[in-house]
Structures are given as C-alpha cells and as structure tokens.
Amino acid sequence: MGNQTRVLDFLLLGLSDQSEQQQFLFRLFLVMYCIGTLGNLLTILAICFDSHLHTPMYFFLSNLSFLDLCFTSTTVPKMLVNYLLGSHTISYPECLTQMYFFVAFGCSDSILLSAMAYDRYLAVCHPLHYGTVMTSRLCALLVAxxxxxxxxxxxxxTISMAQLSFCTNNKIPHFFCDISALIKLSCSDAHVNEILVLLLGGPVIFISFICIVVSYTPIVSAVWKVPSAHGKWKAFSTCGSHLSVVTLFYGTIIGVYFNPTSTHTDQKDMIATVMYTVVSPTLNPFIYSLRNNDLKGALGKLLGLKHFLKR
Known part of the structure; x- marks a missing residue:
C-alpha cells in the first residue's frame, strides 16, 4: 500500500466504448435531458402562476419536478460533456461531489413520493377532513x-467514502460516480461503507415503499366500493399518475441495488439505472400533465395554447 499512488482522477467508462454508439447516445440523452428539463420547468411555472393549482397536491408535484430536474442534472450533463469531448475523466473531488448530490436527490425523491402517497390517501379516503389535516404547515414539513x-x-x-483509498485502478464501469461502483474500486477495507449502504439506503427505499403500499391499499378499497364505473375511474385517476411514477422509480431501483445477483455494471443493471436516473424524471411531467386536465389547462395558459389543449 505504501508504494501505490493515490488516484487523483477517475475514468467514467460510460455506456459504450464504441464511437458510433457514443454519438448515438450523446444525441439520445441530449434530447431526453432537454425534454425532461423543459417539461419539469414548465410544470413548475404552470403551478406557480396558476392560483387554482395552489393546493397541496400541486405543491408536492412542483417540488417533485424540481427534484427531478436536480437529479438528472447531477449525472447527465457530465456524461454529455464526456461524449462530446471524447474524454472520460472526472476528478476525485468532482466524483465525490457528484456522488453526494446523486444520493441526496435520490433519497429526497424517494421520501417525497411517499409523502405524495399520504396526500392522495387523505384526499380519497378522508375528503371531508382533508382541508383541516393537510395544512400549509404540514405540507411544508412533508417537503422539508x-x-x-x-x-x-x-x-x-460522502464522509465515509472520503476515508477510502483508491490506488492504481481508476476505471469506473458506469456513466456517473455510483456509490456501489466506487466501493468495489477501493483498495482499502470498505465493509463500513457496504454496511452503511444497507443501513441507510435500505430503510429509505423500503420504508418509503411500504408507506406508499399502506397508503394505496385503503385507496383501492375505497375506489372499489364506488358504485359506478365512471365514479371509480374518476376517483382512481387522481392517483394513477402517482402510481405510475412510483412503479417506474422503485421497480428499477430495487432491481439494481437490492438484487443479490446484481453486479451494478452489467447491461441489464445499466439499463435499469438509466431508467430511474434519466427516463423516469423525463417522463414524470408528461405522466402527470397528460392525465390531469387542470394541469393541462394551466400549461395551456402559460404557453398560450389554451384552446388547443382543450380539444
């Protein structure tokens, strides 16, 4: 160990080492990032400028859009720059910084989705008490x-990762500084870091997921008791968008990080990682807006397309 040099830079190998595939991936992720950024920004602006959307549900949605915007901006721009310049280098401080914000925004996103599920539970199962329970103070707390x-x-x-040593091997088989990939790359004892991933990451994902399941169980039961088919569809449509987002987000994360056979670097895991880091945040504003007439109307006012969106 004393004769080995400490790594100052890492190499992000990305999703492919073929130049033609890299050009295709650059165009694909550039388009997806621009669409996702525009969609999330428009969602935030539409909610802010339309007073009819100043309700708890849309307050949570605007915060989710902001988190998704931050989440994708943590990894995608660096990947695009690397593809554009033909470089794979990321410095040690940049790598830790990227890992910090990736974990922070990812955990925040997970917890916020469970808060949104609780909001839908109150709205569907206890509509008469919704206004008194879901106060502005509680909304601020559930977002904070x-x-x-x-x-x-x-x-x-990040502090525990900074204690690890990285020697001759500096190649990260990923398109961002993933915590699991860095642990495997370390040349020092990383048992503490592995335990922290389970102790801190596991409860965040599984407790949030359980809270969502607990919230949606009485929602499904209440919707099932609605006599008319039209009434059932109307009641469940308020939650269908959120349920779609939850399924896409948690399904891919659990498949990558909590699958015993996962290596975090094979093709299937890489695709799953792209799904929750890029695809899900990109689709979220469209999933919510296409199923929500109020939000579509607010977007129409914002863009001057009110009559077009009503058709």
Missing amino acids: LPWVFGHLISMVH
Whole structure:
C-alpha cells in the first residue's frame, strides 16, 4: 500500500466504448435531458402562476419536478460533456461531489413520493377532513423532511467514502460516480461503507415503499366500493399518475441495488439505472400533465395554447 499512488482522477467508462454508439447516445440523452428539463420547468411555472393549482397536491408535484430536474442534472450533463469531448475523466473531488448530490436527490425523491402517497390517501379516503389535516404547515414539513434526510444520508456516505483509498485502478464501469461502483474500486477495507449502504439506503427505499403500499391499499378499497364505473375511474385517476411514477422509480431501483445477483455494471443493471436516473424524471411531467386536465389547462395558459389543449 505504501508504494501505490493515490488516484487523483477517475475514468467514467460510460455506456459504450464504441464511437458510433457514443454519438448515438450523446444525441439520445441530449434530447431526453432537454425534454425532461423543459417539461419539469414548465410544470413548475404552470403551478406557480396558476392560483387554482395552489393546493397541496400541486405543491408536492412542483417540488417533485424540481427534484427531478436536480437529479438528472447531477449525472447527465457530465456524461454529455464526456461524449462530446471524447474524454472520460472526472476528478476525485468532482466524483465525490457528484456522488453526494446523486444520493441526496435520490433519497429526497424517494421520501417525497411517499409523502405524495399520504396526500392522495387523505384526499380519497378522508375528503371531508382533508382541508383541516393537510395544512400549509404540514405540507411544508412533508417537503422539508425529504430534503433534510436526503442530505444527511448523503453526507454520511460522502464522509465515509472520503476515508477510502483508491490506488492504481481508476476505471469506473458506469456513466456517473455510483456509490456501489466506487466501493468495489477501493483498495482499502470498505465493509463500513457496504454496511452503511444497507443501513441507510435500505430503510429509505423500503420504508418509503411500504408507506406508499399502506397508503394505496385503503385507496383501492375505497375506489372499489364506488358504485359506478365512471365514479371509480374518476376517483382512481387522481392517483394513477402517482402510481405510475412510483412503479417506474422503485421497480428499477430495487432491481439494481437490492438484487443479490446484481453486479451494478452489467447491461441489464445499466439499463435499469438509466431508467430511474434519466427516463423516469423525463417522463414524470408528461405522466402527470397528460392525465390531469387542470394541469393541462394551466400549461395551456402559460404557453398560450389554451384552446388547443382543450380539444
């Protein structure tokens, strides 16, 4: 160990080492990033400028859009720059910084989705008490907690990662500084870091997922009791968008990080990682807007396409 040089830079190998595939991936991810950024920004602006959308549900949605915007901006721009310049280098401080914000925004996103599920539970199962329970103070608390816990968890991971040594091997078989890939790359004892991933990451994902399941179980039961088919569809449509987002987000994360056979670097895991880091945040504004007439109307006013969107 004393004769080995400490790594100052890492090499992000990306999704492919073929130049033609890299050009295709650059165009693909550039288009997806621009679409996702525009969609999330428009969602935030539409909610901010339309007073009819100043309700708890849309307050949570605007925060989710902001988190998704931050989440994709943590990894995608660096990948695009590397593809454009033909470089794979990322410095050690940049790598830790990227890992910090990736973990922080990812954990915050997960916790916020469970808060949104609780909001839908109150709206569907206890509509008469919704206004008195879901106060502005509770809304602010349910939005602040994901940010606080996300950054605290990320800080612990980053500090523990900074204690590890990285020697001759500096190639990260990923398109960003993933915590699992860095642990495997370390030439020092990383058992503490592996335990922290399970102790901190596991509860965030599984407790949030359980909270969502617990919230949606009575929702499904309440919707099932609605006598008319039209009434059932109307009641469940308020939650269908959120359920779609949850399925896409948690399904891919659990498949990558909590699958015993996962290597975090094979083709299937890479595709799953792209799904929750790029595809899901890109689709979220469209999933919510296409199933929500109020949001479509607000977007129409914002863009001057009110009559077009009504058709």
